[in-house]
Amino acid sequence: MTIEQIDTWRKTHYTKDVSVDLAGKEIILGGWVRNFRDLGGLKFISLQDKYGERQITLKKGNVSDELFEKAKLGYQYCIMVKGIVKAFDKAPGGVEIIPSELKILNTTPDKLPIDMTGETISELDIRLNNRSLDLRSLRNQAIFEIRGDVLRSIRQFLLDNDFTEITTPKIIGSATEGGTELFPIMYFDREAFLTQSAQLYKEQLSGVYERVYEISPCFRAEKSRTKRHICEIFVLDVEMAFANMYDVLKILEELVHNVIENIRINKMSALKFLGMENKTLTPELPFPRYRYEEMIDLINNKFGISLEWGEDISTEAYRKLGEEIKGYYYITHWPMEIKPFYIMPSKDPKYSESFDLQMGWLELTSGGTRVHSRKQLEEALETKGLNHLSFESHLNAFDFGMPPHAGFGLGIARWITFLCGLDDIRETVMYPRTPDRLTP
Numbered sequence: 001m002t003i004e005q006i007d008t009w010r011k012t013h014y015t016k017d018v019s020v021d022l023a024g025k026e027i028i029l030g031g032w033v034r035n036f037r038d039l040g041g042l043k044f045i046s047l048q049d050k051y052g053e054r055q056i057t058l059k060k061g062n063v064s065d066e067l068f069e070k071a072k073l074g075y076q077y078c079i080m081v082k083g084i085v086k087a088f089d090k091a092p093g094g095v096e097i098i099p100s101e102l103k104i105l106n107t108t109p110d111k112l113p114i115d116m117t118g119e120t121i122s123e124l125d126i127r128l129n130n131r132s133l134d135l136r137s138l139r140n141q142a143i144f145e146i147r148g149d150v151l152r153s154i155r156q157f158l159l160d161n162d163f164t165e166i167t168t169p170k171i172i173g174s175a176t177e178g179g180t181e182l183f184p185i186m187y188f189d190r191e192a193f194l195t196q197s198a199q200l201y202k203e204q205l206s207g208v209y210e211r212v213y214e215i216s217p218c219f220r221a222e223k224s225r226t227k228r229h230i231c232e233i234f235v236l237d238v239e240m241a242f243a244n245m246y247d248v249l250k251i252l253e254e255l256v257h258n259v260i261e262n263i264r265i266n267k268m269s270a271l272k273f274l275g276m277e278n279k280t281l282t283p284e285l286p287f288p289r290y291r292y293e294e295m296i297d298l299i300n301n302k303f304g305i306s307l308e309w310g311e312d313i314s315t316e317a318y319r320k321l322g323e324e325i326k327g328y329y330y331i332t333h334w335p336m337e338i339k340p341f342y343i344m345p346s347k348d349p350k351y352s353e354s355f356d357l358q359m360g361w362l363e364l365t366s367g368g369t370r371v372h373s374r375k376q377l378e379e380a381l382e383t384k385g386l387n388h389l390s391f392e393s394h395l396n397a398f399d400f401g402m403p404p405h406a407g408f409g410l411g412i413a414r415w416i417t418f419l420c421g422l423d424d425i426r427e428t429v430m431y432p433r434t435p436d437r438l439t440p
């Protein structure tokens with residue numbers, strides 16, 4: 001088969017713009033063959049582009065014999081079509097296109113590695129191995145349209161609330177969270193790390209721009225092979241000066257409410273495609289708040305699981321909590337001993353001014369009030385067994401009038417997994433990184 005050149009052909013429209021308003025007009029579309037049917041004297045091609053699909057109809061006698069013959073296409077062939085728009089209410093968008101010319105710009109093997117017609121969903125690992133092809137599916141279009149709109153409306157909400165977008169380094173000299181789950185890299189002749197979190201920089205910048213946010217990748221070297229863990233995460237980091245945890249709880253729930261309201265307005269057809277139109281509902285405000293110890297009591301007394309005060313909540317216990325408490329809720333006042341050094345202790349220093357935002361059984365966010373006194377931070381580092389000298393460049397910022405501040409980090413992929421009703425977090429990342437996957 002000869003591969004044709006694009007020459008002077010340019011798309012006049014995307015599929016989404018082709019409606020009955022254009023009936024009788026000549027247009028040029030470009031995209032991929034999602035599906036085709038050959039009924040002898042009648043051929044249908046479903047042409048798909050980044051926004052959706054439209055039907056190309058070829059009836060023997062109505063199009064030239066040469067064109068009818070040429071329209072022997074394979075799945076995902078890259079094509080351009082010139083033709084006239086005709087109303088046809090049974091086809092996508094209520095129109096069909098009667099072609100006058102067709103260009104075949106590229107072909108595919110006879111058998112594709114995954115199903116692209118939408119009739120079945122191929123196994124996730126095989127789809128991820130062929131991700132650039134897989135991402136073209138209508139299902140993935142729906143997922144990533146929702147993801148795009150979530151990011152857009154997070155930004156809009158925060159800008160409307162006086163937050164400044166910041167960008168912080170992803171190559172760092174020492175651990176942010178004080179943990180061990182870091183990826184080391186060579187930085188010329190020194191060891192450096194990929195950042196786990198924008199934590200320290202967003203805190204420093206809250207002492208400059210007061211209300212800041214960043215949406216950026218962070219790297220977690222955890223060998224967790226679960227459906228909710230990935231190694232390269234994308235986090236919404238927010239930090240607010242002249243504020244404490246309670247201000248953050250309020251802004252976060254408003255943000256969640258606002259973002260879901262927006263996707264219901266802007267992306268209802270994508271939600272419908274994923275069967276989520278009656279599930280991803282705008283939540284009521286305020287979100288219920290439970291203290292950590294209330295959760296421990298509930299877990300111990302109701303679920304017959306034995307958790308000691310001071311322990312982190314296990315996955316098994318979270319699963320049970322998710323059956324008991326539907327929707328979004330906060331767990332606040334976690335034991336200080338399981339929280340990082342930068343978290344402010346409560347009046348009773350056994351507890352901390354910290355919280356998690358849960359969606360059923362899934363943790364979406366953690367955050368809290370931060371320590372803003374240098375002396376207290378140095379002591380907290382020592383308590384956690386960390387050397388304050390290796391945090392000197394961070395502590396330095398606390399010498400110059402650091403305001404009281406508080407914030408949170410929200411895992412974007414976890415939230416999208418839930419909003420789209422997916423089973424595996426890897427579905428929400430274009431090219432996921434896990435302990436077993438470094439390509440594509």
Ligand code: AMO
Pocket residue numbers: 196197198199220222228229230231233235238363364365366367368407408409410411412413414
């Ligand atoms: P934390 O470590 O809880 O907090 O991370 C914030 C949120 O990021 C998501 N997340 C992950 N998602 C997928 N895979 C992972 N391996 C993974 N690890 C974390 C979760 C989590 O709630 N600096 C603090 C935030 C703060 O206090 O502002 C932090 O990083 O949804």
